[in-house]
Amino acid sequence: MEKILVIGAANIDMIALSKGKLRMGDSNIGSVEFSFGGVGRNIAENLARLGNQVALLSAFGTDAFGEMLHKDLQGLGIDLSASLFSDKQSGFYLAVADADGDLLVAVCENEIVKEIDPEHLEKNLDYINSFEHLFFDANLSREALAFLFENVRGQIYIDATSVEKSKQIKPYLDRIALLKGNRAEICALSGCEGSVKAEIEALVRAGVKRVVATDGPKAVYFNDGKESNNMPVPPARVLSTNGAGDAFMSGVIHGLLSGKSFEEGLRYGINAARATLMVRGACNPDLHKYI
Numbered sequence: 426m427e428k429i430l431v432i433g434a435a436n437i438d439m440i441a442l443s444k445g446k447l448r449m450g451d452s453n454i455g456s457v458e459f460s461f462g463g464v465g466r467n468i469a470e471n472l473a474r475l476g477n478q479v480a481l482l483s484a485f486g487t488d489a490f491g492e493m494l495h496k497d498l499q500g501l502g503i504d505l506s507a508s509l510f511s512d513k514q515s516g517f518y519l520a521v522a523d524a525d526g527d528l529l530v531a532v533c534e535n536e537i538v539k540e541i542d543p544e545h546l547e548k549n550l551d552y553i554n555s556f557e558h559l560f561f562d563a564n565l566s567r568e569a570l571a572f573l574f575e576n577v578r579g580q581i582y583i584d585a586t587s588v589e590k591s592k593q594i595k596p597y598l599d600r601i602a603l604l605k606g607n608r609a610e611i612c613a614l615s616g617c618e619g620s621v622k623a624e625i626e627a628l629v630r631a632g633v634k635r636v637v638a639t640d641g642p643k644a645v646y647f648n649d650g651k652e653s654n655n656m657p658v659p660p661a662r663v664l665s666t667n668g669a670g671d672a673f674m675s676g677v678i679h680g681l682l683s684g685k686s687f688e689e690g691l692r693y694g695i696n697a698a699r700a701t702l703m704v705r706g707a708c709n710p711d712l713h714k715y716i
Contacts (some may be wrong), residue, residue, distance in 0.1 A: 427682045428478035430507075430553060432546075432573065433465020433562020434538045435483040435498070436516035437490045438707055440667055446635040447523050460706035461497055462518050463535075464586060467668050467707050471675030471697065475503045475714045477682055480504035480556070482549065484514030484540040507549045513537040525637075526665040526702075538564050543572040554578050559680060560674075563590040575601050582681075584674050585610035588649060599632025603681070605674050611638040621646045622653055635687060639673065645695065649687045656691055661699040666705030673698040 431661035461470075469481040482505050485491035486710050494515065498505060498667060507592040513536055546553065546569060553559070555580045561570065563586035574581070574597040585591035585606030591614050594601070598614070606614065615624035615631075625636040625648040638646040646655045676697030680690025692714050700715035702707065709715075 426463075426477055427478035427558055428480070428556060429472060429558040429560060429678070429682060430466050430480045430556040430573045430579075431469040431472070431560045431562070432541065432565065433468070433560070434484045434535055434564045435461070435466035435481070435485060435494050436463035436518045436533070436535060437494070438462035438565060438667065439517065439519045439520075440665065440705065441521045442526065442665070442705075443462070443522070443524055445524055445659045446519070447529060449633055457661060458705050460708075461494055462588050462707040463516060463562075464564060464671055465560070466498065467671035468560050468562075468584075468675050468678070469498065469503050470501055470629065470708045471513065471712055472679060472682075473503050474708070474710065475679045475716055476713065477679060482507040482553070483538045484508065484513075484516075485510050486513055488515055490515035490517075490612070493694065496522070509540060509545060510542045511537055513540065520667060522665060522667070526663045528666055535564060537567050538562075541565055543568050546576075547701050548574050550576060554598060558582070558678075560584075560678065562586065563594060565593075567593045570594065570597075574632055582674075582678055584670070585614060588613045598628060601632070602634045603637070603677065604633045604637070605637040605670075606630065607639050607641075607670070611636070612655070621655075622648075626653060630701060637677065637691065639670065645673075645691055647687065647691060656695070658695055659699070663702045665705050667705075669701045671707065672709070672712070674703035675712075679716065702704065 473479045516535035580602040582603040615627040673694040676694035677690040680693040
């Protein structure tokens with residue numbers, strides 16, 4: 426199995442789930458659950474649970490939450506030797522979901538990710554370049570992403586993360602081996618060509634090796650420069666949508682690391698996302714049973 430380095434955020438997730446229809450401006454009865462999250466951290470955990478050799482370069486607070494995050498990842502066998510501790514508060518992601526588990530609104534406080542700066546990356550560049558496969562979290566600063574795209578030699582996999590954050594990766598499309606985004610993110614990156622197929626084709630023309638566009642529970646669209654097609658998404662039982670996109674990306678990467686075809690990797694991704702929809706947390710501890 427190939428090894429992979431993930432560079433990105435590690436957060437504490439707090440998910441508030443209303444038991445009924447959410448009433449704005451009022452106190453709603455429901456539950457509040459705590460788990461570990463962050464795009465980079467989620468990808469690292471999922472890949473480790475699927476049996477891959479995983480390293481994570483992230484930033485942890487010196488508070489109790491940072492210690493908990495670090496200890497949990499160590500317990501999964503993830504190499505954290507290039508990560509750092511900071512006096513800044515650990516990252517927090519606070520989300521409110523409706524009774525069906527669909528996200529309504531979220532607030533992310535993640536200033537600590539800025540500690541993963543070009544200076545820290547340069548100090549660890551030899552280590553970073555010892556990996557043939559790398560995943561970047563678009564939550565990284567513009568300066569950090571620029572340094573990585575300009576100095577890393579391996580294959581780069583990246584999730585657009587959000588419409589706003591996707592703007593940071595647009596100058597480096599020809600360096601990306603795998604790009605995943607939702608409909609809005611792919612539209613923003615491609616210039617909105619009018620259809621999903623046209624948009625992902627535009628990104629391939631811009632130099633991306635493989636593009637995946639997710640459309641919620643409807644379908645997955647893909648293009649690898651040889652084939653442009655879509656794949657239906659089977660119905661799933663949903664407890665929470667938190668982490669489903671990260672699980673999908675993890676499954677696709679796992680397929681590529683395992684030497685599977687792109688389409689087989691997409692099936693892995695769909696299965697991983699469906700498995701994660703069935704749990705409250707951002708990752709399903711039994712993920713390996715679904716791949």
